[in-house]
Each structure stands twice: as C-alpha cells, then as structure tokens.
Amino acid sequence: MADKKEKRFRFVIVGGGIAGVTCVEQLSSQIPSTDVALITASPHIKAVTNYKQVSKTLEEFDVEERPSSVLEEKFPNLTVIHSAVKSLHTQSHSVETADGRVFGYEKLCICSGGRPKLLTQDNPYVLGIRDTDSAQEFQKRLSKAKRIVVVGNGGIALELVYEVEGCEVIWAVKDKAIGNTFFDAGAAQFLIPTLVADKPESAALCKRTRYTTEEPAPGASQSFTADRNSRRHGSGPTEAGSALGPDWHEGIVLRGTEQVSRRVLLEYQCEVKKIFTSEELLNSPQQTLRLENVGSWPVYIQLTNGKTFGCDFVVSATGVVPNTEPFLNGNNFALADDGGLHVDDHMMTSEADVYAAGDVCTACWEHSPLWQQMRLWTQARQMGWYAGRCMAAHVLSEPIELDFCFELFSHITKFFNYKVVLLGKFNGQGLGPDHELLLRCTKGQEYVKVVLSGGRMVGAVLIGETDLEETFENLILNKMDLTPYGEELLNPDIDIEDYFD
Ligand SMILES: Cc1cc2nc3c(=O)[nH]c(=O)nc-3n(C[C@H](O)[C@H](O)[C@H](O)COP(=O)(O)OP(=O)(O)OC[C@H]3O[C@@H](n4cnc5c(N)ncnc54)[C@H](O)[C@@H]3O)c2cc1C
Numbered sequence: 113m114a115d116k117k118e119k120r121f122r123f124v125i126v127g128g129g130i131a132g133v134t135c136v137e138q139l140s141s142q143i144p145s146t147d148v149a150l151i152t153a154s155p156h157i158k159a160v161t162n163y164k165q166v167s168k169t170l171e172e173f174d175v176e177e178r179p180s181s182v183l184e185e186k187f188p189n190l191t192v193i194h195s196a197v198k199s200l201h202t203q204s205h206s207v208e209t210a211d212g213r214v215f216g217y218e219k220l221c222i223c224s225g226g227r228p229k230l231l232t233q234d235n236p237y238v239l240g241i242r243d244t245d246s247a248q249e250f251q252k253r254l255s256k257a258k259r260i261v262v263v264g265n266g267g268i269a270l271e272l273v274y275e276v277e278g279c280e281v282i283w284a285v286k287d288k289a290i291g292n293t294f295f296d297a298g299a300a301q302f303l304i305p306t307l308v309a310d311k312p313e314s315a316a317l318c319k320r321t322r323y324t325t326e327e328p329a330p331g332a333s334q335s336f337t338a339d340r341n342s343r344r345h346g347s348g349p350t351e352a353g354s355a356l357g358p359d360w361h362e363g364i365v366l367r368g369t370e371q372v373s374r375r376v377l378l379e380y381q382c383e384v385k386k387i388f389t390s391e392e393l394l395n396s397p398q399q400t401l402r403l404e405n406v407g408s409w410p411v412y413i414q415l416t417n418g419k420t421f422g423c424d425f426v427v428s429a430t431g432v433v434p435n436t437e438p439f440l441n442g443n444n445f446a447l448a449d450d451g452g453l454h455v456d457d458h459m460m461t462s463e464a465d466v467y468a469a470g471d472v473c474t475a476c477w478e479h480s481p482l483w484q485q486m487r488l489w490t491q492a493r494q495m496g497w498y499a500g501r502c503m504a505a506h507v508l509s510e511p512i513e514l515d516f517c518f519e520l521f522s523h524i525t526k527f528f529n530y531k532v533v534l535l536g537k538f539n540g541q542g543l544g545p546d547h548e549l550l551l552r553c554t555k556g557q558e559y560v561k562v563v564l565s566g567g568r569m570v571g572a573v574l575i576g577e578t579d580l581e582e583t584f585e586n587l588i589l590n591k592m593d594l595t596p597y598g599e600e601l602l603n604p605d606i607d608i609e610d611y612f613d
C-alpha cells in the first residue's frame with residue numbers, strides 16, 4: 113500500500129446510488145471549484161429526476177440510471193472511478209480499490225448502501241432482490257415457476273405478492289397482519305381484499321370509527337385469488353449494484369408458468385424452520401412430508417407452524433444489511449445494532465473526516481420525537497444531500513444545523529395499487545399505551561388513521577386518494593391541541609382544509 117502511487121482528492125464519495133450521487137451534487141454545487149471523486153462499484157449511477165416537494169417534508173421523485181459521464185459533464189470538478197473500494201485506511205486518509213489504485217481524501221463519505229439479509233447465504237433456491245441483476249434473475253426463475261414461497265413482511269414482499277401473476281405464492285409472515293414495517297393491522301385489513309378478484313365495488317359506505325382490528329389466529333392461513341388482465345412489457349436492463357426503488361417492477365413481466373392469475377396463500381405468525389432439497393428430504397430420517405409430494409419440487413420449506421411447502425424457489429424478502437465490510441478492517445468504526453455505520457447529527461462516523469449516508473448508515477443522533485430512520489430512497493437522498501452540506505460546511509468552517517427534513521418522518525409510496533402516505537409516528541412507534549387512534553375507512557377507497565398523543569396529532573397513515581397529507585402534516589408540525597375537535601377531525605362531511613384555515 114505504501115508503495116502504491118496515490119491520487120488525492122479533497123472529497124471522495126463511495127457509492128453511485130442515490131445517497132452518493134446526491135452528496136456529490138450537493139458538494140459540487142456548493143464548492144464548484146473543489147475536486148471530488150466518486151468511486152462506485154456499479155457501471156451506472158442513479159440520478160434523481162422530476163423532484164417535487166409535495167409539502168414541507170413530503171417529496172416525490174423518479175430515479176433514473178445513467179452513465180456516469182452525464183454527471184461528469186455537469187460537474188467538471190468531478191472524477192468518477194469505476195471500481196469497488198477494497199479497503200479504507202483512516203490513519204493515512206486513503207482508500208484502495210479492487211483494481212489496486214489508491215486514492216487519498218481530505219473528507220470521505222461512505223454511501224455503499226446495503227444488500228439483502230438472506231435467510232441463508234448458500235442455498236441456490238433462495239433469492240434476494242436488490243439490484244437489477246437480482247430482479248432479472250428473479251424474473252427468469254419466475255417464468256418457469258408454478259409456485260414460489262415469499263418470506264418477509266416488508267416492502268418487497270408487499271410488492272411481490274401483488275405483482276406476481278401466473279404462479280402460486282405462499283406468503284409466510286412472522287406477524288399477525290401483513291405489511292408490518294409500513295402499517296398496522298387495520299390498514300392490512302383494508303388492503304387484503306385487493307388480493308381477491310377485481311370485482312367492481314358496490315356503493316362505498318363511508319364510516320368513521322375507533323380503531324379495532326380482527327387478527328387471524330396463530331398459525332392461521334388465508335388464501336386469495338384474483339383475475340388480472342393487464343400485462344406489462346419489459347424495458348431494457350439496468351445496472352447491477354445500486355438498490356432498486358419505486359416502481360422497479362413496472363418495466364418487467366413478473367409471470368410464472370400457470371394460467372391462473374394472482375393466487376396467494378398467506379401463512380401468518382410463522383418463520384422458516386428449515387429449507388431442504390428433495391434429495392435431502394428423501395434421505396432425512398425424520399420425513400415430515402407426505403410421500404406423494406416428495407420429488408415433485410426442487411426445494412421444500414418447513415415453517416414453524418408445522419406446515420411444509422414444496423416450491424420452485426424461495427424469495428427472502430427479509431430486510432437489508434448495511435455494506436460496511438470493506439471499510440472496517442484496521443479502523444475503529446462504531447457500529448449500530450443493525451450493523452450500520454453510526455453517524456451523528458452531522459452525518460459523521462466515529463472516524464475523523466469520514467461521513468456516511470443512506471442505507472449503509474444508522475442515524476444515532478437524538479431523533480426528533482416525530483422522525484425515525486427507515487432504509488428508504490427518500491431518506492437516502494436526504495442524507496446524501498445533508499452529508500454533502502455538512503462536508504462543505506466543515507471545510508469552509510461554517511456552522512450547520514440538522515436539516516428540517518429530519519424533523520418529521522414522511523414517506524409516499526404505493527402498495528396494492530393504492531397511494532400510501534406515512535407521517536410521523538404512523539404506527540404509534542415508541543408511544544407506548546399513551547396514545548389514541550382515530551380511524552376513517554371506506555372499503556376499497558380510503559383508509560385514514562390518525563395517531564394522537566396528549567391531544568396532538570403525532571402520526572398518520574393515509575391510504576388512497578385522501579388529499580389530506582398536507583393538512584395533516586401541518587397539524588403535526590404545528591403541534592396544535594386537537595382535543596376540542598374530537599372525532600370531527602375525520603368527519604368526511606367537513607372540508608378539513610377550510611376548517612383549519
Ligand atoms: C426492490 C426494492 C424496492 C424498493 N422500493 C423502494 C420504494 O418504493 N421507495 C423507497 O423509498 N425506497 C425503496 N427501496 C429502498 C431504496 O431503494 C434504498 O433505500 C436506496 O436506494 C438506498 O440508497 P443508497 O444510495 O444508500 O444505496 P444503494 O442504492 O444500494 O447504492 C449503493 C452504491 O454503492 C456501491 N457500492 C457498494 N459497495 C461498494 C464498494 N465497496 N465500493 C464502491 N462502491 C460500492 C453500489 O454499487 C451502489 O452504487 C427499495 C429497495 C429495493 C431493493
């Protein structure tokens with residue numbers, strides 16, 4: 113390492129995903145004369161396009177994969193290096209890439225993202241979905257599949273069970289309701305009928321009620337079948353490396369071999385006990401399957417509820433692990449419990465002059481009471497942008513305060529073809545029993561849940577075209593005492609925007 117010729121940059125950013133690219137853009141526009149290097153393992157970079165600030169904290173944007181030359185043309189100060197960082201030497205302020213080059217830095221920002229946290233690492237029948245390569249592999253295998261098992265209850269599982277057609281899906285969730293990382297059991301109940309046949313809804317009845325849920329019994333199953341006529345057609349491939357994001361499935365056909373359309377069997381409150389091949393099963397002394405099934409599937413999955421399913425393959429949609437490995441050896445990084453690089457309110461890690469942003473880091477500052485970290489595209493952009501500002505402020509010796517975007521958690525997405533908006537402590541996270549829920553639900557149309565604490569709105573889940581996000585965001589940020597309004601707050605006959613004008 114000492115013998116290798118080193119090229120130095122003032123700023124080095126690692127990772128061409130949303131966090132890294134946004135950090136580069138921010139630095140380059142704040143200090144146009146400075147030299148910046150972007151080192152990325154992937155051949156393309158991600159660019160935020162059509163950015164729209166929907167309200168004070170809610171934002172929407174598209175993400176495009178672009179050749180890195182586009183970024184270099186825009187910022188003449190920028191050098192893009194296509195290679196993976198192999199090691200980091202914080203003492204000498206340098207990184208070494210897989211192709212043996214060494215780059216020195218004054219300030220470094222690690223934006224290397226995450227990778228799927230798979231149920232098992234070395235089983236060819238267990239797939240994770242993260243980047244374009246893995247999505248294409250999934251699509252290829254699905255095109256020959258009759259039955260798959262999806263394990264996990266977060267964003268990817270929610271998207272897959274809705275999108276996959278022509279293939280039976282066994283969906284194994286550890287919880288009592290679907291979608292636990294994004295919403296509560298009430299919202300899950302609202303969404304579940306969407307997995308059933310697309311029947312026209314009869315006149316929708318709008319009702320307002322206190323929050324109640326009906327949970328399936330432990331080990332219970334539910335099955336759903338739906339007819340879908342729509343087909344999507346593939347677009348060109350994208351690069352490997354960076355995480356996919358909103359609407360990643362829009363461009364690819366997610367179809368198995370069967371004529372049936374969507375068919376989902378839900379297994380609640382169970383985890384995976386064992387995964388084995390048909391040969392392993394035949395050779396196993398404790399055979400748990402009925403013999404006629406043995407050999408008809410390449411892989412079998414045994415669940416903790418006692419059921420075993422044969423399938424073509426298993427999708428492990430069980431979260432992400434931060435990509436920290438190349439940076440740890442020989443350094444003294446503080447890591448959070450989830451394996452992310454510990455960052456403070458200036459996006460600084462515990463190593464001097466090293467910052468981190470996006471999925472690789474864990475926000476360890478004292479959070480605003482209404483914000484929490486989730487590994488999302490929006491937060492990757494916000495963190496990259498803020499890290500760039502902090503790095504610039506530090507070299508210019510300017511003061512900088514935690515950005516307003518970390519004041520209130522907000523996320524807009526789409527599940528089961530419904531617009532979903534999440535605000536603040538949307539699931540009452542960390543509030544204990546000391547909160548109240550108001551609910552308005554119109555079957556097939558909208559689900560509105562408000563979380564109140566001490567009479568103030570602290571969170572909301574809005575599903576469907578409710579048009580309430582801006583008003584609710586204001587009510588949350590204003591910390592207004594809403595006790596006098598009681599349940600009128602969700603009265604559908606009151607135009608709430610005018611009400612609070
Ligand atoms: C299937 C899927 C669907 C999703 N849908 C949504 C959604 O609808 N909404 C939403 O908000 N979020 C969504 N997400 C999450 C979102 O995509 C991520 O949170 C976000 O992209 C993270 O951005 P990042 O820049 O931190 O990391 P990444 O996008 O993972 O980028 C990391 C970059 O670092 C590079 N890299 C890694 N290691 C090295 C190394 N050693 N040296 C050099 N370069 C390296 C990689 O090549 C890559 O370019 C989804 C994720 C997946 C997988």
Ligand SMILES: NC(=O)C1=CN([C@@H]2O[C@H](COP(=O)(O)OP(=O)(O)OC[C@H]3O[C@@H](n4cnc5c(N)ncnc54)[C@H](O)[C@@H]3O)[C@@H](O)[C@H]2O)C=CC1
Binds near residue numbers: 269271
């Ligand atoms: N629309 C959106 O906003 C989307 C966001 N994403 C993001 O992409 C990333 C990856 O998505 P996911 O893998 O779905 O992660 P996730 O974090 O959203 O969900 C992981 C799920 O797996 C479950 N799980 C974890 N370990 C398990 C185990 N051993 N057995 C059974 N279940 C287990 C968890 O309880 C959780 O329900 C996440 O950061 C997610 O937020 C993904 C798709 C859509």
